[in-house]
Amino acid sequence: MHGYVRSGNSQPAWLFPFIVVVVLILSVLPLARLAMVGIAAFANGGVIDVLSEPSLWQATYYTIVTAVLGTIVSLLIGCLFAFLLTLTDLPGKGPLSFFFVLPMMIPPQVTALAWVQMSGPSSPLLKALSLAPPLGSPQPLYSVGGIALLYGVQHAPLVYLALRAGLMTLPRDGVEAARLSGASSLRVFRDIILPLSLPGVIAGAAISFVSCTGNFGIPAILGIPASIYTLPTLIFTKFSAFTSRTFGDVAVLSGIIAMISVAGLMVQDRALRGWDYRVIGLSGASAAFQLGPWRFLAMPLLWAILFFILAAPFFALVAGALVPAYGVPLTHKTMSLHAFQEILFRQAVTRTAFVNSLWLAGATALGLLVVTVLAAYVLTRRRDLASRIVASLIEIPYSLPGIVLAVAFILVFAAPVPVLNISLYGTIWIILIAYFSSFFAVSLKPLITAFHQLDPALEEAARLSGAGFVRRLFDIIVPLIAPAVGASVILVFLIACNELTISALLWSAGTQTLGVAIYNLDDSGSSDLASALSVLVVLMVVVMMLLLELLTKRLPKGVVPWRN
Structure with a gap:
């Protein structure tokens, strides 16, 4: 146990450095790369050309x-x-x-x-x-x-x-x-x-x-x-x-x-x-x-x-x-479910978009949950300057326009990843990492609220009884914050599933999302197909919000946006 847990503290020694590394990768690295390219363009005179x-x-x-x-x-x-x-x-x-x-x-x-x-x-x-x-x-x-x-x-x-x-x-x-x-x-x-x-x-x-x-x-x-x-x-x-x-x-x-x-x-x-x-x-x-x-x-x-x-x-x-x-009046003669049938059963592009969006939203919500539970734990337990800086860095990507974040990740992953020599640009993985960065703060907020309302006495009693961090996490902490965990997953899934601004720049053939598919269908003149896909998206949003509504009574105050 010595060296694993800080003396007089329930935090493992590795936990805060792990969160710092994650934040550096998701927040600091892409924004620093964007700043470097901007400075390089300024040094080479490219800024003058753009401004002119x-x-x-x-x-x-x-x-x-x-x-x-x-x-x-x-x-x-x-x-x-x-x-x-x-x-x-x-x-x-x-x-x-x-x-x-x-x-x-x-x-x-x-x-x-x-x-x-x-x-x-x-x-x-x-x-x-x-x-x-x-x-x-x-x-x-x-x-x-x-x-x-x-x-x-x-x-x-x-x-x-x-x-x-x-x-x-x-x-x-x-x-x-x-x-x-x-x-x-x-x-x-x-x-x-x-x-x-x-x-x-x-x-x-x-x-x-x-x-x-x-x-x-x-x-x-x-x-x-x-x-x-x-x-x-x-x-x-x-x-x-x-x-x-x-x-x-x-x-x-x-x-x-x-x-x-x-x-x-x-x-x-x-x-x-x-x-x-x-x-x-x-x-x-x-x-x-x-x-x-x-x-x-x-x-x-x-x-x-x-x-x-x-x-x-x-x-x-x-x-x-x-x-x-588009332009045909709606009558009993012109009314047809053809667009919905085309979207759901015939159009390979829209089926791919559904699969990609659902997978990206689910992977983002669940993947971030693992990190944000640990981040919420350490940020509510520590009260020093370093933890406040980390919390601020988590907020920055979400507060920036999505188009800026997408450009930053393109600049980071335009070349193959060093050492691994793997190129993420043009794959679905670059969208997933950008989602991790953008929705980190969304996933974290309900958990921070829940941890602030959690009495640390139970965990401390378990620690003094010899329970390790992982045991305390799964047996005490997670069950107590389970409603906030559910809210975090639903909120991130809901927002990520309908995202367009980030994926509009990061998608390629085979990685288009629902937002991209709707825009492309409308841009190509298939307004009936774009409308049908949009109707399905709206219905999905309503269902997810209703699921969140069902959790309301068990959630901390302020987690569900439309609730008092």
Whole structure:
């Protein structure tokens, strides 16, 4: 036992170095390689060539404009739902929260495709309802405004979650004191609730802005047909037209995206300074407002918004999958399950995409679980500077746009791995490792929460009785955190199964994922097949979220995003 366990500590001596090595491989190495290529391009004068291209500045302009407008839309929708579902006595909060968070779990290219099927002169659903604009009318979503609108719909749940976390800690005694003093509900909201909620609003805006900046699926579906390129889609087109200077150009473009994202986070940090409200007293749902007759207005309003951002696009997606071609109206004569039969039984590409996505998602969820259980254990037991640095390094890949992470892994594995002389580029393994890096933080969060709520006395008693680390891990620790383990696996599986931004650059023939397959089908004009595959993906997302819902009662607070 001597040398295996640190004196006075339940951690094995090898555990923290092992986590450090994993983090160095998954976080530090790819980002350092990206930085090195960018510096090399700068030294060779390649940066000047990139910066002199008009397409770069146009893409940067569109990236910033669509991200800012999308953030505004997400703030309007997300704040409305957060305030009403957290602070009022509105009935049906559970279903409303569940369905409002759903768009965040749906792949962005599916969201874009659904809205395209719902609007414009060729919409099968609008034609069936005799509401379609005249033929020849432009598709309104193929524009900066269309991209920004869908950014807002996709990322409004991020604002909702960030703001709700702060609203749940509001001081109920302060609100009650104001009411006893005769303050109206509007006065209480304006003078107490709103100032205390501003940090959550700012945090949600920053998260939404960074997510908009790195979004690939929506501008790829809506922007490329209208020649509106953002930085992620510009990187994608540069890889499509590969030349000897592509790596240097893409490294510079990735650096610009990273700088825009960091600038957004810096604005958040700057805005939050001076808003450090420390409240004392009880907090929670008792601070809710009684809506009274206003509930008869609020309830229909929220359900109407959900209908237009979720139900109507899904019905349009189903309609697009049931007709033989885009633009054909949905009638009993044109309705057919041919697209679903083609997707499930005849198209080898889509079957391969299903197998690849399910395998990648399962391998990522289970593989990361092994590492994150150990990482959560060591990070909650250690309270030193080194553990805080490691925790920060784990968060960085998830906070960066996926397109930047994909470029970094291409640069790392473009050449064969030293010593082993094995090339991972062009194989499914490079996607898997990139997923490990990107979703490390997602897998870790529920386990960290569970470990913080775990009493270490049981494990210490077992250690003093002579039980080794592995025995304690399987007999005591894992059974106690089992619900969080299940939540971690489901969350990672759900997100990884629908990922597009990373795999869009890393896939090759035979390694395409569901996200890539949907984009390629739509890009090739097979909108009915793309719609059918998207419907199946949405149904899979709903099933996985319902499974997570079943675990809710046994999970630590904060693990299931849409739950209070």
